[in-house]
Amino acid sequence: MASRSSALARPPAFRGVGRSILLTLPMALWSLLMFTPSFQHASGDHYIGAAAVILFMTGLFFLMMRTGETYRWRRIFFVALGFLFPVGFIAALVAERGTMSIPISRMVSGDTPFCFMVTPSIILPAAFARTVIFPGSILPTASNPHSIAIMIGLWFALTLVMGKAWCSYACFFGGIEEGFAALPKRRRLHRFITRFGAQLRLIPWAILVFVVLVSAAIFEPVYCMWLCPFKAVTEFPAVRNVETAIQMVVFIALFVGLVVVLPYLTKKRTQCGFFCPFGAFQSLFNKINLFEIRINREKCVDCGLCQTSCPTVALSKDSIREGKTLLNCMKCGACVDACKKDAAVWHLKGTPVAAKPERARLLFLYGTWALATMFGGSVLANGVHTLIGFLPLK
Ligand code: SF4
Ligand code: SF4
Structure with missing residues (x-):
């Protein structure tokens, strides 16, 4: 009889390097917009910051394509965003007013x-x-x-x-x-x-x-x-x-x-x-967003791994039984990555559940990552530029 761990074994890796690069290409081209004047001050440091961010964001997207995992690569971007935002923001405040407080x-x-x-x-x-x-x-x-x-x-x-x-x-x-x-x-x-x-x-x-x-x-x-x-x-x-x-x-x-x-x-x-x-x-x-996470009840074995992995408690025993996440699901993908039975899936509303989960994930990520690259990317570039300014290079 198969052991529990082998019964829960995830299918081996996802897609080849060539295909992953092809899928990443549109995102790489899109991210070049960060070099345009609306995102840049015309200085060498800013271009270095933008180049670093473009490499970072397209690299993470490539890894999402290659591994089929979302949460772990998204988290690297998200944590960098969280910690670089205050770096750039506080440095700008202190440079302008000498203090973080608002006069x-x-x-x-x-x-x-x-x-x-x-x-x-x-x-x-x-x-x-x-x-x-x-x-x-x-x-x-x-x-x-x-x-x-x-x-x-x-x-x-x-x-x-x-x-x-x-x-x-x-x-x-x-x-x-x-x-x-x-x-x-x-x-x-x-x-x-x-x-x-x-x-x-x-x-x-x-x-x-x-x-x-x-x-x-x-x-x-x-x-x-x-x-x-x-x-x-x-x-x-x-x-x-x-x-x-x-x-x-x-x-x-x-x-x-x-x-x-x-x-x-x-x-x-x-x-x-x-x-x-x-x-x-x-x-x-x-409610008005096209994408969601669903649980394919035909594959789910009610192991609860998805519930444990959720950072905001957006799954409950009842919601798993109903094949849904709760309203506060933020589509981080942790539950999908954690599910060893491929039962937790990305879903495009209006299509059959689990019909084409990878297509749903791709469509979601193209829109979301494109905006994250522009919105978060300029925050990251500003933080990197600030850090470069702290280096004793001159
Ligand atoms: S969706 Fe996956 S992780 Fe969640 S209970 Fe079902 S089998 Fe377990
Ligand atoms: S996508 Fe993230 S927030 Fe939504 S249910 Fe899964 S783990 Fe929780």
């Missing part, structure tokens, strides 16, 4: 970069009071190209293509936490998370409702002012009284707890899965 004069003048995390909070005031409750400029200015209109436009374009996959291919904040989750350590709290997964998944929705309603009631972006863990590694209000001191303590405590310690211990994305209201908001767009 009150900048907030009054509205000259601050718009953060996509605030998007759900600004919708009600914008719709009903024609007021954008964020201290940023609506249109780009010379000193602030990350205006509200540009960032909302970018967010919308990426969301249409990716849905909730935004959270695993575009959100640099998620990359930081995924990096800490990837550090070697035995998984802790696994039973707790499995047992209370349904309740934990509700928390981001409760926070979303809270921040949307309270932001609309008091006309201030409450999440941004009081609850964002990532203020600790981007910019924050200057500490000038008890209130701003408390804000700072909250930002740092949330960052250390939810982005560093808990991901490290649990191997889950605890901030993304159990706290982030923007992540809950993005889940809604999974």
